[in-house]
Amino acid sequence: MDPMALEVVVPVVSGLIQGSVYGLLGLGLVLLYKSGKIFNFSQAEIGTFSAMTAAFADQGVGPFPDLPVPLALLVGLLTGLGLGLLIERVVVRPLFSAAKVTVVVATAGVLLLLVALGGFLSGPEPRSAVRILEGDFLTTSSLRVTDTGALVVVVLAVLAVASALFFSRTRTGTAIIAVSQEPTATRLVGISVERTSALTWGIAGLLGAIAGILLSGTVGVVFPGSLTFIALVPAFTAAVLGGVTALPGAFVGGVVVGMIESFAQTNIPKDVLPGSGKVVLFVALLVVLLVRPAGLLGKET
Amino acid sequence: MNPSRSRGLAVAVLASAVLTSACGLKPEVKDALAQNPGLAGGAGGGQVAVDTDGDGTVDSFTTDPGAAGGGTTDAGTAGGGTGTTGSGTSGSGSTGSGTSGSGTTGSGTTGGGTGTTGGGTASGPTMPVKGQGNTTGIDFASKTITVVVHGPLTGAGVPQESFRTGGPKYWEQSGPNNGPRLLWGEWKVKVVAVDDKYNAQDALRACNSAAKSAFAIFGGAGTDQIQACAQSQVLRRANVPYVSSGVTESGLGNLPNYFAGSLTYKQQSPLVIRAAKEKGYLNKKWAVVITGTPNFADARDSIAAELVKNGALGRSGKFNPDNDIILTEKAPRDCLTVGNQLRSGGYETVYFLGQPLFFGQCVNQYPTATYTGPGPSFGIQSVADLACRGGAGGFKGFYLHPSPDKATAQAAAKGAPTFTDDIEAGIWGGMQQLEQAFNLIKGPVNRESFISSLAAAGTPGGVLQPSVFGGKTRFGGTGAFLNQITCSGTNGVIKTVATYKK
Amino acid sequence: MTAVDARATTPAEPAPAHKQGRDFGPIRWLPRILVLAVVAYIFLWRIPQDEGGAAAIAADACIYAIVGISLNILIGHTGQLSLGHNGFFGIGAFAAAYSLTVREVPFALTFVIAGVVGALFALVMGLVALRITGLYLALITLVFALTLEESLFEVEWLTNAGAGQPADRPEWLIADSNFFYFCLAFLVVAVYIDYRLLKTKTGRALLALKENERVAEAFGINVTAFKLIAFVISGTLAGVAGALLAYRIGLVTASGLGFNLALTFVLMTVVGGLGSRIGVILGASLFASLSFILEETWMHEVQQFLVGLLSFGSTSAEANLTQYAVGFLGALGLLLTIVQFPGGLGQQLRAFFDWTWGKPFDVHALLHPQDDGPGAVEGSSVRA
Amino acid sequence: MSVLEVSDLSIRFGGLQALQDVNLEVNEYEIVGLIGPNGAGKTTAFNCITGFYQPNTGSVRYRGQDVTKAPPHVKAAMGFGRTFQNVGMVKSATAIENLKTAQHAKAGYDVLSGLVGTSLTSKRERELTAKADAILDLLGLQSIRDKKVGGQSYGTLKLLELGCALATDPDILLLDEPTSGMGPEESDELGDRLLTLRKEFALTMLVIEHHVPLVLRVCDHVYVLNFGRLLAEGKPSVIQTHPEVVAAYLGGEAPEALEATTETAEDAELDALTEQAARHHDDPDAPAPEVDHEPAPPTRRRRTAAARAATDEGEAERLRPKKRATSTRKKAAAPETTEGDDQ
Incomplete structure (x- = not known):
């Protein structure tokens, strides 16, 4: 076996997978930042909640009949969409004119509310997540990549490209950007700010659900707060590193974050520096914000 | 097979010794037993490898059926024996070490x-x-x-x-x-x-x-x-x-x-080795994955000493505490890194002591090894369920445990x-x-x-x-029970295969 | 100066509101004194009686209130959204526990150490805040606290990793009632500091730099220095509060100081009402004691009744409802505060507080709080 | 010795030359005017003088001492009092609080003794309040003493802001459009007030002002800025008829008529940037305008540039949509604008 395998190849590959998970969540975060200049703290929990309803539907728990996997996934995606729309209507829209920080604290409130609601529904016990794919994509002497892991990378890449195209090529995408930059003028042109906002949150909810279902698939279980605990902060870091205004930035940022973390964890043992992954990440984030506040791919403003 | 069988015999001898030493019980204990005759029957014949379903096959996974049957393989003793001082204590001499x-x-x-x-x-x-x-x-x-x-x-x-x-x-x-x-x-x-x-x-x-x-x-x-x-x-x-x-x-x-x-955990370390000897996974490449808390220092040091003493292997050559112990955080977020470390070390046996969720994830990441250890004090069933759901080849191993499998406990x-x-x-x-x-x-x-x-x-x-x-x-x-873990579909199956006395 | 003299006489004029209607002296004051007496009786006598129960929770409430005041100095007065207050709080707790248990430093000195260490870490964040503002600052503080939680708080010599660093109280503080009074004394000091802060040039400088850094500079305010001063004062208070928590529980672990705690701190401050001292104290106390109130007081019966209604007899549903009730109520309170009542508890109850301080009870203010209140989370330095 | 001496001041934002070789001098007890069309760089010059911007080249001397690099709060403590184009005050605080905040540098106690609450602190606080009250009396604003500044009318705000600048105990006062938001009568009144203040506090002033009657009446000397360069300087009466100045104010109309709207500080800076952007590809070596000028007809080149600046307005809009939206809101919030007042 190549002696470099553990130190280099493994962190690269596992960082890629882990980072894709962050990137998927980061994509939703970037979308909302791009359109409304807010950080959505409830993004990961939208994912958790959606993954939980998908798992409910998959296993026939509670009000759900025992559905086949594709339908269960659909239930999860619809939950994410619905949550996005609901949050927009009940929390975000009344705060249109409030300071952005207020909205951000409100999304933190939504995060806690979703944790509580998830707890009401399923309790603290982890549920096994919906398993979309079961096989191994790649197994070597030092590395194992599951099909779900590979799927996450592919989905992230596709979504990152698709959403970049969405914003540059479609009318709706342009409208979202226009609203974020020029609400008054956009309204004059006849674009409904409210509709656009609802649309943005709907898409963000959907992205959250996709991320949640895939991420819980790689972890194996889902419980209230699980994805927030695992991935929220790295996803934020990914979004900021990549540049919160650039959609492919989430992809790049996610992968960078995943690899940095993985490298540090693999190569710095716990008794030398505990939590080395997070330390390195913090330093990286700090440096990027100080030196290049717009992020790796973002445009300087 | 023969050495193992003789070890099994030794266990049987020890068992009867313990049984007889029960006569040396403190008066209070005896009184307590007398007052509650129903309670004492529990572990009936001392340490028994209980065949819970009664079909005679102790397990499907062990390579050494003889060892499992060290004592008497008798389902009846588990539930029966009303008034007898069934479960002996090993006497004051053996405690306090x-x-x-x-x-x-x-x-x-x-x-x-x-x-x-x-x-x-x-x-x-x-x-x-x-x-x-x-x-x-x-x-x-x-x-x-x-x-x-x-x-x-x-x-x-x-x-x-x-x-x-x-x-x-x-x-x-x-x-x-x-x-x-x-x-x-x-x-x-x-x-x-x-x-x-x-x-x-x-x-x-x-x-x-x-x-x-x-x-x-x-x-x-x-x-x-x-x-x-x-x-x-x-x-x-x-x-x-x-x-x-x-x-x-x-x-x-x-x-x-x-x-x-x-x-x-420290007291169980020799028993973990004993189980490894009897089940045939001692002379393999061992990794110790353990939470880096000072409270596990005694468990860590004792199992490392036992592994070195008994000539277990490590990543390269003999087991080396510096290389083959992987410290983790108390509640790590997932087992990707540790899984890769185990895989690239080519480990065959993993002694795992840590958070149950993390345990399950590690098994998912690296299902090829035999897992062993003192286990989470309770909760091995949840871990097994979680690990078996991962669908990556299942979970197999032997865990020492304060309580036996459900059926044995039931009995x-x-x-x-x-x-x-x-x-x-x-x-x-x-x-x-x-x-x-x-x-x-x-x-x-x-x-x-x-x-x-x-x-x-x-x-x-x-x-x-x-x-x-x-x-x-x-x-x-x-004493502790040696529980064997296998997967049946997506469910973990726990089966008590032996009872070990300190 | 004549202008001043003229001014000084004006307050002596009886306020018209008091003159109208019935001002019967004692009758006007009696209910107020009664209310204050009841409050004093409950907090100074009744609660401390419940050793191990309400007394311990009241100590928690004091500790949270100190954190609330500390956080209010940053968010409310200075406009710096810190999501990493659990970091300063935690480092104070570990510093106190470590110096007491491992280094055998005298008990009193551990508070100084906790305060200094909290201040140092806050200073570091303050330096970062000079360059990174708004939401990015919120994010970096969050990551900072998470990093502390996972790295520094897991360093074995300092924190005993998962086992936690013990911090035994001295003999005279073992009784929870004594410890409550002890924490209360710290809270009083914190309130005094916050009061003095707002009364003097420091408070005015912070408000100015929160609203507009340029104006502040034109007024001769060293924005850099005062931002750092705000972080240092806030960090000191948080560190000392952390030390109190260490002694309150007797053990500090990293996992008790996580992201949830950071959110709770921000939540209680916002729900209490940024900028309102009494509101923040109230919000903090509420969050500290919510689960106790729901479990151990007559509220338990109410809760059981509601839970029974909602769970339709399923025991697991009942357990879930009970377990997540606190989080649910907290989150709901936050959202309601932000969306409906941006002034928080402080503003909602302002009419009552004003009344206890001698103003007439203004029902209108209770029902329709003023619009010019402090607002939820404002501040022009947060412009992102 | 002059109180303020600015020599060869230049500042560049990215590729845009906002100020180029600007020289100013303000002598003791003088009121000096600084005028120029929108985006000429007046506010930028103020920001360089008071330390908010660091000029690329050139120096600022205060009473012979080089203070180019001193940060704003240090300059404020030295005696630079300033007001802002779009009222610079703490809006959520009361008038009296604002006046006390403005005395920050002269508070006379340190942060720690303030927190502890020494007797010195309370004595000094009383003195600060007294001084603030005296200023309120002076400006006739006692009626809003305990009212939040945020809700007051624009004219009142400008007046109170002047009070705040006075409260900083200035040696030289830099006023950025003190009459914006005021009617003609109020503006006249302000003129009187400035003269009184100068007498009472022995002040020196540098004033950005568009209201020509005021400039004519109070200023001892006037500097004209255009496109970041000094276009002219001299006595107000001379400047009034200076052809190049008239030309710079677009085609020879009277200057006051061109100042129909109040621009915000950000607007001013942005205007400077965008207009510079529009013409920065012009000959960079164009000779700096003469300071002592003969009456000359407006040159073709200037006309073109001005016209281009006007046509480029649309593009400028697109370049800064966000800012424009902000300023729109601000104008709407201010109850009075100059629009009606100047007519």
Whole structure:
């Protein structure tokens, strides 16, 4: 076996997978930042909640009949969409004119509310997540990549490209950007700010659900707060590193974050520096914000 | 095969030795057994490899059927044997090795501001008496004694609801006609389960708050949490009896109010090696994956010493503690890194001690190894379920454990309601231990008499193995069950294949 | 100066509101004194009686209130959204526990150490805040606290890793009632500091730099220095509060100081009402004692009744509802505060507080709080 | 010795030359005017003088001492009092609080003794309040003493802001459009007030002002800025008829008529940037305008540039949509604008 395998190849590959998970969540975060200049703290929990309803539907728990996997996934995606729309209507829209920080604290409130609601529904016990794919994509002497892991990378890449195209090529995408930059003028042109906002949150909810279902698939279980605990902060870091205004930035940022973390964890043992992954990440984030506040791919403003 | 078989024989011989030494029981224990004939039958013939389903096949996975049958393979003994002193204690001579528990134990009262009525010394009927000693947690009006069980209802990442249900299952449903079980004929016990969130700080907060309302506290699982509660200033000052499963020995040897009712991790290390020898995975490449808490230092050092002594292999060459021990955080987010480390080290056997959710994830990441260890005190069923759901080739291994598989426990706990998992069985067994401890008391029942009488003797066991304190140690565990874990579809299957005595 | 003299006489004029209607002296004051007496009786006498129960929770409430005041100095007065306050709080707790247990430093000195260490860490964040503002600052503080939680708080010599660092109280503080009074004394000091802060040039400088850094500079305010001063004062208070928590529980672990705690801190401050001292104290106390109130007081019966209604007899549903009730109520309170009542508890109850201080009871103010209140989370330095 | 001496001041934002070789001098007890069309760089010059911007080249001397690099709060403490184009005050605080905040540098106690609450602190606080009250009396604003500044009318705000600048105990006062938001009568009144203040506090002033009657009446000397360069300087009466100045104010109309709207500070800076952007590809070596000028007809080149600046307005809009939206809101919030007042 190549002696470099553990130190280099493994962190690269596992960082890629882990980072894709962050990137998927980061994509939703970037979308909302791009359109409304807010950080959505409830993004990961939208994912958790959606993954939980998908798992409910998959296993026939509670009000759900025992559905086949594709339908269960659909239930999860619809939950994410619905949550996005609901949050927009009940929390975000009344705060249109409030300071952005207020909205951000409100999304933190939504995060806690979703944790509580998830707890009401399923309790603290982890549920096994919906398993979309079961096989191994790649197994070597030092590395194992599951099909779900590979799927996450592919989905992230596709979504990152698709959403970049969405914003540059479609009318709706342009409208979202226009609203974020020029609400008054956009309204004059006849674009409904409210509709656009609802649309943005709907898409963000959907992205959250996709991320949640895939991420819980790689972890194996889902419980209230699980994805927030695992991935929220790295996803934020990914979004900021990549540049919160650039959609492919989430992809790049996610992968960078995943690899940095993985490298540090693999190569710095716990008794030398505990939590080395997070330390390195913090330093990286700090440096990027100080030196290049717009992020790796973002445009300087 | 032959060496293994002879080892099996040795175990059998040891078993009978232990059986006979049961004659050396302390009088109190004998009395307790006499008073509760139903309890003692538990582990009937000493250490038995129980064939629970009775079809004669002990397991499908072991390479050495002879070893499993070391004792008598007889399902009947598990449930039967009413009055006999079935579960022997291994006598005072074998306890206390490596511990420094003596000296501080025994007398029960440890001063403080509370009453001074010495425990077992006073005479009179055995029951709580108002004003005699510290009777906190005893409601004289409704004749109810409150006991608190703490465990990680949340935070460990696997289903742990059984920490809540195990207690009531014992005190409220295991009595005559599936009704409440009464102490001294008329006293009820109320169990309150509190969540320690798998976090020592919250555990200590919960225990300190329970000291006000509970007579005694039982620590279900979680080393850091148990240690935090055991060392509590508040509990010590209020003489709160604190009984737990055996975990670490660090800082717990000299506590007047603390009792470990089962083997500590350190005490189990030689047994882990014994199981590896018997099941044929000792001469393999071993990795030790363990949480980097000082509370696991004794477990870590003892298993490393045993592995080195017994010539186990490591990543390259002989097992080397510097290379082959992987430290983890207390609640890591996922096992990707550790999984890759295990894979690239080519490890064949993994000794794992850590958070249950993390354990399950690591098995998913690296399913090819045989997993072993002292296990999470309780909760191996949840881990197995989680690991088997991963669908990456399943989970196989042997874990030592304070409680046996469900069926064995069921048989030992005659007439009890069905157990949902090992946690429930373990808590049930812990409650049984508490009842046996209550029955050791002579005269007025209070915290002081509880502590002094238990410290002087031990418990005869039942679902759990017997414990012997004998005034010498607070780590009174005498044995553990070797549970074999396999997957059946997406469910983990736990099967007790042997009972090991220290 | 004549202008001043003229001014000084004006307050002596009886306020018209008091003159109208019935001003019968004692009758006007009696109910107020009665209310204050009842409050004093409950907090100074009744609660401390419940050793191990309410007394311990009241100590928690004091500790949270100190954190609330500390956080309010940053968010409310200075406009710096810190999501990493659990970091300063935690480092104070560990510093106190470590110096007491391992280094055997005298008890009193551990508070100084906790305060200094908290201040140092806050200073570091303050330096970062000079360059990174708004939401990015919120994010970096969050990551900072998470990093502390996972790295520094796991360093074995300092924190005993998962086992936690013990911090036993001295003999005279073991009784929870004594400890409550002890914490209360710290809270009084914190309130005094916050009061003095707002009364003097420091408070005015912070408000100015929160609203407009340029104006502040034109007024001769060293924005850099005062931002750092705000972080240092806030960090000191948080560190000392952390030390109190260490002694309150007797053990500090990293997992008790996580992201949830950071959110709780921000939540309680916002729900209490940024900028309102009494509101923040109230919000903090509420969050500290919510689970106790729901479990141990008459509210338990109410809760059980509601839970029974909602769970339709399923025991697992009942357990879930009970377990998540606190989080649910907290989150709901936050959202309601932000969306409906941006002034928080402080503003909602302002009419009552004003009344206890001698103003007439203004029902209108209770029902329709003024619009010019402090607002939820405002501040022009947060412009992102 | 002059109080303020600015020599060869230049500042560049990215590729845009906002100020180029600007020289100013303000002597003791003088009121000096600084005028120029929108985006000429007046406010930028103020920001360089008071330390908010660091000029690329050139120096600022205060009473002979080089203070180019001193940060704003240090300059404020030295005696630079300033007002802002769009009222610079703490809007959520009361008038009296604002006046006390403005005395920050002269508070006379340190942060720690303030927190502890020494007797010195309370004595000094009383003195600060007294001084603030005196200023309120002076400006006739006692009626809003305990009212939040945010809700007051624009004219009141400008007046109170002047009070705040006075409260900083200035040696030289830099006023950025003190009459914006005021009617003609109020503006006249302000003129009187400035003269009184100068007498009472022995002040020196530098004033950005568009209201020509005021400039004519109070200023001893006037500097004209255009496109970041000094276009002219001299006595107000001379400047009034200076052809190049008239030309710079677009085609020879009277200067006051061109100042129909109040621009915000950000607007001013942005205007400077965008207009510079529009013409920065012009000959960079174009000779700096003469300071002592003969009356000359407006050159073709200037006309073109001005016209281009006007046509480029649309593009400028697109370049800064966000800012424009902000300023729109601000104008709407201010109850009075100059629009009606100047007519």
